[in-house]
Amino acid sequence: MDNQSKPEVIHESGWEREVIEKLALAAVTEQTRARRWGIFFKSLMFMYLIALFIAVMYPKISRDFGADNKDHTAVIDVVGMIAEGKEANADSIIESLQNAVKDEHTKGIILNANSPGGSPVQSSYVYEEIRKIKKEHPNLPIYAVVSDICASGCYFIVSASDKIFVNPSSLVGSIGVLMDGFGFVDVMQKLGVERRLFTAGAHKAMLDPFLPPKEDESRYVQTLLNQVHQQFISAVKAGRGDRLKEDPDMFSGLVWTGEQGVKLGIVDAVGNQAYVAKELIGAETLVDFSQQEHLLDKIAGKLGASFGQAIGSLAQGVSLH
Numbered sequence: 001m002d003n004q005s006k007p008e009v010i011h012e013s014g015w016e017r018e019v020i021e022k023l024a025l026a027a028v029t030e031q032t033r034a035r036r037w038g039i040f041f042k043s044l045m046f047m048y049l050i051a052l053f054i055a056v057m058y059p060k061i062s063r064d065f066g067a068d069n070k071d072h073t074a075v076i077d078v079v080g081m082i083a084e085g086k087e088a089n090a091d092s093i094i095e096s097l098q099n100a101v102k103d104e105h106t107k108g109i110i111l112n113a114n115s116p117g118g119s120p121v122q123s124s125y126v127y128e129e130i131r132k133i134k135k136e137h138p139n140l141p142i143y144a145v146v147s148d149i150c151a152s153g154c155y156f157i158v159s160a161s162d163k164i165f166v167n168p169s170s171l172v173g174s175i176g177v178l179m180d181g182f183g184f185v186d187v188m189q190k191l192g193v194e195r196r197l198f199t200a201g202a203h204k205a206m207l208d209p210f211l212p213p214k215e216d217e218s219r220y221v222q223t224l225l226n227q228v229h230q231q232f233i234s235a236v237k238a239g240r241g242d243r244l245k246e247d248p249d250m251f252s253g254l255v256w257t258g259e260q261g262v263k264l265g266i267v268d269a270v271g272n273q274a275y276v277a278k279e280l281i282g283a284e285t286l287v288d289f290s291q292q293e294h295l296l297d298k299i300a301g302k303l304g305a306s307f308g309q310a311i312g313s314l315a316q317g318v319s320l321h
Contacts, residue, residue, distance in 0.1 A: 018214025034170040037180065037313075070285055073277040074100035074109045078126075078144075078289040083117030090125035093157075097126075100289040101133055101140065108281030110273055111144040111161060112290075119153025120228050127235055130160035140282055142204045145273050146170045151255055155266070157231055159239035165271035166258030172267055175236060177229045179221065182209050240265065 080088045117123075130142060142151070144158035146166040151174035158164050166172060181275045188195060188210060195210045206217045225294050233251050237244065243265040246248065250264065261267040280286040 003176055009258050012280070046211040063158070066299050069105060071105050071107045071283045071284045072287040073273075074103065074106045075107060075273065075286050077112045077114075077288075078115045078150075078154055078157055079112065082115055082122050082157075084119065084122060086118070088115055088118070088122075090122040091216040092131075093126045094129045095124060096289045096291045097129055097133060099291075101137060103289075104282045106140070106287075106289075107283040108143065108277070109289075110139040110276055110286075111158055112273065113144050113150040113154055113158050114147045115151070115154035116149055117154050117156075120153060120156070120177065120232065123153035123156040124231070124235070125156045127160045127239075130157070131239075133172065134162070143276050146172060146258065146267070146270065149255075152176065155222075156235060159236045161239070163269070164267040165269055165276055166261060166267045166272055167272070168257065168259040170258035170261075172258060172261040173255045174253055175232060175251045177232065178253075179225060180283070181207060183213070184209050185212050186239045236266075243268070 006177065007092040018272070025084065050279060062208070076093065078088055078093060080086060082088045084090070097109065100109050142161045144164045146158070146164065147170065149171040150158055150170060151165075152166075155172060163248060164172075195198070197205055197208065197211070199205050203220075205211060207221065210284060221312060229251070236251075245265045247264055250266075256268065262269060269286060274284065277286055
């Protein structure tokens with residue numbers, strides 16, 4: 001009886017061993033497949049980071065080596081909303097200007113202007129830097145070339161340049177100041193919402209959107225805007241001089257086409273970057289000196305790490321638009 005049962009036990013053990021071997025082989029195969037996919041995705045991520053690094057560093061590499069140490073025209077972007085923390089901010093533009101001036105092969109500078117405006121403070125910083133460079137380097141021409149729009153704070157900046165060139169359809173001007181907001185007093189009354197606000201200081205809640213405006217506070221704010229507007233006007237007059245034509249709407253905040261701007265003297269002529277570089281500066285090779293965003297900041301921005309800016313945009317202050 002015992003002898004007859006032994007073959008059956010051996011047969012059962014062989015079956016279990018076969019199952020275990022198959023399971024082990026399947027596990028090894030799965031691990032191998034997972035490892036291969038892991039290597040693939042890691043390689044893909046590495047290639048993506050390399051490509052991103054090249055994209056970020058290319059302008060600098062092109063600037064340092066692309067011109068082969070030839071005489072060139074430096075191009076600096078004044079593009080987008082002008083504000084601290086934005087791509088068009090005073091620190092970035094000023095650093096770009098200083099780098100261009102330090103380069104011994106820079107024969108002239110073009111401000112690539114395409115902005116609706118922004119912060120009067122940031123615009124004033126750049127304006128003063130351009131004036132400073134012109135004083136220290138009188139033989140280094142600084143021109144502005146407008147593409148789509150150069151309004152308000154952007155025009156504040158380019159008015160410091162030697163000449164401003166436009167396309168006939170460009171929009172230029174808007175020499176004015178604004179402060180905007182909303183009032184929800186009637187809405188709160190209709191909804192039956194009671195406003196409870198505690199302050200220390202008679203005007204601490206000035207322009208609170210949930211309270212009716214006070215006449216004395218409105219006059220005070222208008223005085224502030226008028227002061228900033230006058231600073232803007234003075235800067236434009238100092239930069240443009242007697243090229244400005246007498247016109248009652250010159251500083252009213254209106255915008256004009258490039259063609260109209262030439263007639264009014266707020267811009268000089270029709271022209272593009274290639275024309276200015278070749279015919280006026282005499283160095284047709286264009287080299288981008290625009291300060292690039294740092295790699296980590298760029299990645300963070302791509303991942304949507306702009307929450308703080310989104311919150312800040314809810315409370316915009318005085319701006320040149």
